[in-house]
Amino acid sequence: MYHLVSRSLIRGLVNSGGATATAAATATPSFYAYRRMMLMSSSAAASEAAKTTTPLAEEKSVSEGKTEKKVEESGVVVSSYWGIPRHKLAREDGTEWPWNCFMPWDTYRADVTIDMHKHHLPKTFLDKFAYRTVKILRIPTDIFFQRRYGCRAMMLETVAAVPGMVGGMLLHLRSLRKFEHSGGWIKALLDEAENERMHLMTMVELVKPKWYERLMVLTVQGVFFNAFFVLYLCSPKLAHRIVGYLEEEAIHSYTEFLRDIDSGLIENVPAPAIAIDYWRLPHEANLKDVITVIRADEAHHRDVNHFASDIHYQGKELKEAPAPLGYH
Numbered sequence: 012m013y014h015l016v017s018r019s020l021i022r023g024l025v026n027s028g029g030a031t032a033t034a035a036a037t038a039t040p041s042f043y044a045y046r047r048m049m050l051m052s053s054s055a056a057a058s059e060a061a062k063t064t065t066p067l068a069e070e071k072s073v074s075e076g077k078t079e080k081k082v083e084e085s086g087v088v089v090s091s092y093w094g095i096p097r098h099k100l101a102r103e104d105g106t107e108w109p110w111n112c113f114m115p116w117d118t119y120r121a122d123v124t125i126d127m128h129k130h131h132l133p134k135t136f137l138d139k140f141a142y143r144t145v146k147i148l149r150i151p152t153d154i155f156f157q158r159r160y161g162c163r164a165m166m167l168e169t170v171a172a173v174p175g176m177v178g179g180m181l182l183h184l185r186s187l188r189k190f191e192h193s194g195g196w197i198k199a200l201l202d203e204a205e206n207e208r209m210h211l212m213t214m215v216e217l218v219k220p221k222w223y224e225r226l227m228v229l230t231v232q233g234v235f236f237n238a239f240f241v242l243y244l245c246s247p248k249l250a251h252r253i254v255g256y257l258e259e260e261a262i263h264s265y266t267e268f269l270r271d272i273d274s275g276l277i278e279n280v281p282a283p284a285i286a287i288d289y290w291r292l293p294h295e296a297n298l299k300d301v302i303t304v305i306r307a308d309e310a311h312h313r314d315v316n317h318f319a320s321d322i323h324y325q326g327k328e329l330k331e332a333p334a335p336l337g338y339h
């Protein structure tokens with residue numbers, strides 16, 4: 012898919028020349044330049060890989076007469092028959108891109124200057140219900156985890172990645188049913204779910220879940236996914252408001268986490284490699300830097316979800332307002 016996209020993009024660049032480059036430059040220059048460079052590198056690497064793997068594949072296909080062949084190169088299995096080359100990408104400093112779970116164009120620098128204190132004042136009955144629900148949900152979390160913020164964050168991220176997926180999925184199905192656009196909201200919500208999942212992938216590098224915590228995740232996911240699914244079907248306005256307040260609580264928890272790092276209660280260990288690449292952090296980044304960017308992400312999720320709820324409050328559908336795509 013990326014190969015096709017990169018090919019069509021490059022074809023577009025060649026055909027339209029300066030026009031495409033100008034359009035990209037008027038958006039976010041550094042991001043688009045970086046992305047274009049990576050796509051080109053992907054395309055070049057893909058052609059290179061195709062050149063190197065095809066003869067070998069053909070040779071094996073003839074000799075073994077099988078329909079599907081797998082060629083092992085440097086310990087990586089490459090599907091040769093289907094013509095899917097492994098992306099060979101590079102970081103900005105030229106070193107090889109080590110991740111398959113996310114690509115260079117998925118990375119970003121978080122806006123850590125975002126206001127952490129913004130709060131939606133609950134005025135209507137639904138808002139007050141959402142606010143109280145989140146406050147009540149916090150009680151068992153506080154009792155169970157207390158000040159074990161690493162563990163707490165890891166467990167909560169398993170829940171935080173659910174609403175975006177449910178909302179995005181339901182908007183996707185609605186778009187199919189009604190033959191209409193979503194205004195970018197499907198992607199915005201799915202991006203949020205992916206971003207939360209990356210928080211989790213980062214946290215598990217720092218905290219290893221115990222067997223009973225895994226069991227708890229299983230149970231909580233089963234209950235929360237179904238409850239949120241029904242809630243979103245009945246009232247997306249309330250569902251987004253609850254997520255908005257959950258994000259406010261997440262900001263509070265990560266602020267406490269940072270306080271414990273500053274006071275020395277939690278060791279400020281080096282940042283996991285996955286976090287350095289995902290948030291484009293410096294090589295010498297540490298846990299404090301990671302928690303700072305995660306907290307900034309939560310503040311962006313807070314804004315997106317309160318905004319989505321406000322749109323519904325105005326009696327409109329999400330597609331009527333521009334989706335906050337790329338809002339980090």
Ligand SMILES: [Fe+2]
Binds near residue numbers: 206305
């Ligand atoms: Fe998160």
Ligand SMILES: [Fe+2]
Binds near residue numbers: 171
């Ligand atoms: Fe979040």
